[in-house]
Amino acid sequence: MLMKDINVSRKWAYVLESSYKIKGRKSYVSLLCLAKTIFELYARYDPYFYINANNMTDKNVQKLKSELLELTDAGIGVVTKIDTVKKNVLGKPTNLLKVVCTTPSIIPKLQSYLSEYQCFEYKIPFALRYLLDNQIEPLSLVKYERSGRLIKKILDKKEHSLPKLKVVCFDIEVYSKGLPSPTGHDPIIMISISKNGKSKVLTYREVDKKNAVVLSDEKEMLLKFFDEIKNAHILTGYNTSAFDIPYIIKRCKVLGIDPVFVNGVPQVKKHGMITYAHVPGVVHIDLFPMVKFFDRIGAISVSRYTLGQVYKDLFSVGETTKEIMEDGNFIGAWDDDKKRNMLFEYSLGDADMTYKIFEYVFPLMVELARASKASLFDVSVASSSKLVERLLMYESIKCNDVIPPIPNVNAISERMKNPIAGAYVKLPEPGIYEDIVVFDFSSLYPTIIVSHNIDPATVNNECDEYYESPVGHKFCKKQKGLIPTVLKKLIQTRLKLKSELKKYDRNSKKYKELFPKVQALKILANSFYGYLGYPRSRWYSRECAESVTAWARHYIKWVMEEAEKYGFKVIYGDTDSTFLLLGDKKISDATKFLKYINSKLPGMMELGFEDYYPRGIFVSKKNTGGKGAKKKYALINKKGYIKIRGFELVRRDWSSIARKTQKKVLEIILSEGDKRKAVNYVRKVIENLKNNKIPVKDTAIRTVIRKRLDKYDVTSPETSAALKGVERGEKITSGAMIDYVITKGSGSISERAELLKYAENYDPDYYVNNQILPAVLKILKELGVTKDELLGRGKQQSLSGFFG
DNA sequence: GCGGACTGCTTACCT
DNA sequence: ACAGGTAAGCAGTCCGCG
Numbered sequence: 001m002l003m004k005d006i007n008v009s010r011k012w013a014y015v016l017e018s019s020y021k022i023k024g025r026k027s028y029v030s031l032l033c034l035a036k037t038i039f040e041l042y043a044r045y046d047p048y049f050y051i052n053a054n055n056m057t058d059k060n061v062q063k064l065k066s067e068l069l070e071l072t073d074a075g076i077g078v079v080t081k082i083d084t085v086k087k088n089v090l091g092k093p094t095n096l097l098k099v100v101c102t103t104p105s106i107i108p109k110l111q112s113y114l115s116e117y118q119c120f121e122y123k124i125p126f127a128l129r130y131l132l133d134n135q136i137e138p139l140s141l142v143k144y145e146r147s148g149r150l151i152k153k154i155l156d157k158k159e160h161s162l163p164k165l166k167v168v169c170f171d172i173e174v175y176s177k178g179l180p181s182p183t184g185h186d187p188i189i190m191i192s193i194s195k196n197g198k199s200k201v202l203t204y205r206e207v208d209k210k211n212a213v214v215l216s217d218e219k220e221m222l223l224k225f226f227d228e229i230k231n232a233h234i235l236t237g238y239n240t241s242a243f244d245i246p247y248i249i250k251r252c253k254v255l256g257i258d259p260v261f262v263n264g265v266p267q268v269k270k271h272g273m274i275t276y277a278h279v280p281g282v283v284h285i286d287l288f289p290m291v292k293f294f295d296r297i298g299a300i301s302v303s304r305y306t307l308g309q310v311y312k313d314l315f316s317v318g319e320t321t322k323e324i325m326e327d328g329n330f331i332g333a334w335d336d337d338k339k340r341n342m343l344f345e346y347s348l349g350d351a352d353m354t355y356k357i358f359e360y361v362f363p364l365m366v367e368l369a370r371a372s373k374a375s376l377f378d379v380s381v382a383s384s385s386k387l388v389e390r391l392l393m394y395e396s397i398k399c400n401d402v403i404p405p406i407p408n409v410n411a412i413s414e415r416m417k418n419p420i421a422g423a424y425v426k427l428p429e430p431g432i433y434e435d436i437v438v439f440d441f442s443s444l445y446p447t448i449i450v451s452h453n454i455d456p457a458t459v460n461n462e463c464d465e466y467y468e469s470p471v472g473h474k475f476c477k478k479q480k481g482l483i484p485t486v487l488k489k490l491i492q493t494r495l496k497l498k499s500e501l502k503k504y505d506r507n508s509k510k511y512k513e514l515f516p517k518v519q520a521l522k523i524l525a526n527s528f529y530g531y532l533g534y535p536r537s538r539w540y541s542r543e544c545a546e547s548v549t550a551w552a553r554h555y556i557k558w559v560m561e562e563a564e565k566y567g568f569k570v571i572y573g574d575t576d577s578t579f580l581l582l583g584d585k586k587i588s589d590a591t592k593f594l595k596y597i598n599s600k601l602p603g604m605m606e607l608g609f610e611d612y613y614p615r616g617i618f619v620s621k622k623n624t625g626g627k628g629a630k631k632k633y634a635l636i637n638k639k640g641y642i643k644i645r646g647f648e649l650v651r652r653d654w655s656s657i658a659r660k661t662q663k664k665v666l667e668i669i670l671s672e673g674d675k676r677k678a679v680n681y682v683r684k685v686i687e688n689l690k691n692n693k694i695p696v697k698d699t700a701i702r703t704v705i706r707k708r709l710d711k712y713d714v715t716s717p718e719t720s721a722a723l724k725g726v727e728r729g730e731k732i733t734s735g736a737m738i739d740y741v742i743t744k745g746s747g748s749i750s751e752r753a754e755l756l757k758y759a760e761n762y763d764p765d766y767y768v769n770n771q772i773l774p775a776v777l778k779i780l781k782e783l784g785v786t787k788d789e790l791l792g793r794g795k796q797q798s799l800s801g802f803f804g
Numbered sequence: 805g806c807g808g809a810c811t812g813c814t815t816a817c818c819t
Numbered sequence: 820a821c822a823g824g825t826a827a828g829c830a831g832t833c834c835g836c837g
Contacts, residue, residue: 271820272820273820274820297821383820383821384821385820385821386820388821419822419823420822420823421823422819422822422823422824423818423819423822423823423824424824425818425819425824425825440819444819445819445822526821527821527822528821529821529822530821530822530823531821531822532821532822533821533822533823534820534821534822535820536820536821537821545822549822549823574818574819574824574825575818575819575823575824576819577819621825621826621827622826622827623809623827629825629826629827630818630824630825630826631817631818631819631824631825631826632817632818632825632826645817645818645819646816646817646818646825646826647817648827650816650817651815651816651817651827652815652816653815653816653817653827653828703814703815703816704815704816706814706815707814712813712814713812713813713814714812714813714814714829714830714831715829715830715831716813716814716815716828716829716830717828717829718814718815719814748829748830749828749829749830750829750830770828770829774827774828
């Protein structure tokens with residue numbers, strides 16, 4: 001019929017993400033698509049799960065089938081169909097019953113009803129289920145046939161780079177002192193918006209600025225805001241999930257308008273520590289969790305997670321528009337016609353900064369999404385384990401494997417009770433060394449997994465040829481495991497792109513395109529080992545995880561032994577690295593040795609030449625009478641770059657005066673080799689401290705309060721300072737970063753700890769004895785300098801007289 | 805009753 | 820809410836000391 005044909009169309013669109021809804025007891029998956037515009041399409045799909053039928057007689061299968069088909073919920077049948085299928089469970093072909101249900105929510109109920117049976121895939125989010133089964137990858141192009149809003153058929157799929165996206169970034173300002181209350185009298189007074197970097201501010205009081213859009217009231221402002229975002233592809237902001245979006249929703253309710261952002265009311269959910277908001281009709285990305293995630297995995301490095309600080313750290317600027325409203329008097333600024341412009345600048349600045357941060361993190365987000373086959377939204381609320389899991393789920397379906405189940409609470413706690421032995425760290429001999437060469441394994445754990453076919457399905461099964469790990473587990477050689485297969489592809493793609501990357505200039509377009517791809521593949525590949533040993537993992541395997549680390553220990557120790565045999569002295573090593581002294585040998589001997597090692601390593605494993613260092617220092621562990629400290633060293637390479645690890649100066653919970661002084665000492669020793677100069681420098685700092693010439697700010701110690709203040713078992717300087725702050729009206733909750741100072745007076749250190757903003761002085765004795773001296777002696781002790789020497793009391797009183 | 809040794813709690817680092 | 824290995828601070832307690 002003509003009518004029908006007109007309605008049907010076949011087109012390409014990017015799939016951005018999926019969700020689902022139930023209509024008339026039928027399940028529909030909605031796909032957020034992007035072609036010329038952004039739109040949603042729906043697909044009819046039925047949720048299902050599997051029951052293991054391998055050990056069931058035909059009769060029992062029949063009985064179970066009819067029992068299930070008769071089950072009802074409120075009088076209506078819940079199972080519509082049961083098929084017998086064959087899929088691999090831990091590598092073994094297994095007979096399964098595929099139980100098709102009406103709605104996703106019935107599946108967990110059926111699974112607990114069927115507690116005597118082994119069920120599979122009963123906890124796959126339904127919207128994901130559809131993508132997995134159709135092997136649709138977010139951000140790829142899909143050709144579909146549709147009738148109206150309903151997808152009839154997926155016709156084709158292909159990968160394609162993303163077009164330029166419409167990004168709308170927003171931020172609200174609230175009229176309040178202290179914690180804003182959306183249901184009380186704290187209205188939203190400004191909403192700043194940045195559309196791909198072009199920013200403006202919506203408000204409803206006169207502001208003398210050209211990017212201000214002055215509406216009649218809060219309600220009109222919110223309606224205008226919804227209008228501004230309606231065509232956006234990406235909606236972003238900073239802490240929007242936990243603050244802006246819930247606040248807007250609540251204000252809408254107070255004002256009597258529908259909080260329909262784009263195509264529905266946002267769903268704000270709390271999952272453990274993280275709050276996330278799904279906004280229908282657009283990809284919502286809250287940059288706050290994103291920044292935290294990227295900081296944790298080392299993709300970026302920020303000192304605090306506030307918008308202003310993140311901006312400062314990412315773009316190396318000293319000041320932001322945050323300083324405009326430093327006094328926090330939003331009420332005063334809003335009510336004062338002369339000051340309102342300041343509020344405007346502040347608000348506009350927030351949107352500008354947020355957009356810049358978005359631009360900064362987005363390329364890596366896209367590549368992580370592509371590499372793990374997760375949507376942008378999923379990446380924005382992701383953890384590394386989720387990304388690995390997502391990729392493995394896709395690949396499982398592709399090769400007809402059953403996705404392993406999420407462990408139950410008992411299994412999780414059982415797994416947690418049994419931690420897995422980790423890496424080997426060689427105890428260093430403290431001292432100053434010359435001519436150090438460092439080797440390290442490239443991607444040690446990933447290459448061990450691939451080269452020994454480590455996988456839950458290949459371990460200890462009946463197989464005649466196997467690799468045996470140092471802890472006695474056998475990994476089949478022939479039948480390739482899912483994890484090694486997937487990981488091998490990631491590593492190989494990364495190596496290919498990395499060598500291509502080397503051809504381009506750092507500022508070229510191609511480099512900027514390739515770099516995040518390489519980075520994403522590395523992040524993902526490096527997460528596999530952690531995922532194998534993660535107690536909540538679907539692919540957890542104690543045998544696999546402990547074999548990975550056992551092999552790692554085996555290989556690094558073997559390299560060290562071989563190096564000694566070759567005539568090098570090995571001074572240190574941690575997990576995947578070996579530090580050796582050239583002695584009377586040359587760098588060319590070291591490379592020859594490296595070649596020899598690599599000729600003996602299996603599969604993808606490779607030892608690399610990290611660098612040559614003319615000088616380096618290893619120090620002793622405190623209160624151990626000269627035993628070496630692990631994970632603490634400093635090396636200087638030929639270019640003069642100093643690589644510092646573990647020292648107090650790299651820790652934020654040391655005062656900046658102590659860190660700065662230790663750094664200076666290290667630099668003087670390593671690049672100039674001048675002991676006297678270092679001693680004199682320290683003496684000067686001590687003198688300044690004693691004369692109260694150091695700014696209090698430089699004595700602040702920074703730390704994160706990781707628990708609720710009432711949950712601490714012991715008093716410590718940070719909790720004591722925080723508690724005193726709370727009494728003065730500060731809001732310090734779990735996760736807060738505080739700066740505190742040890743002040744003059746009597747009592748314990750904790751009793752004298754005050755938040756920086758309330759500290760009127762610092763205690764010179766504390767800073768000399770507990771900060772400067774331990775930090776610099778750590779290094780100078782290796783050169784025979786004593787505490788008394790630094791304090792200008794002469795050498796003769798030194799302890800060496802007693803022990804030497 | 806004093807001071808050093810030790811333990812437990814806590815944070816932040818290394819790979 | 821990816822893993823384990825490690826250093827080090829401070830508070831509190833233990834322990835020896837006729």
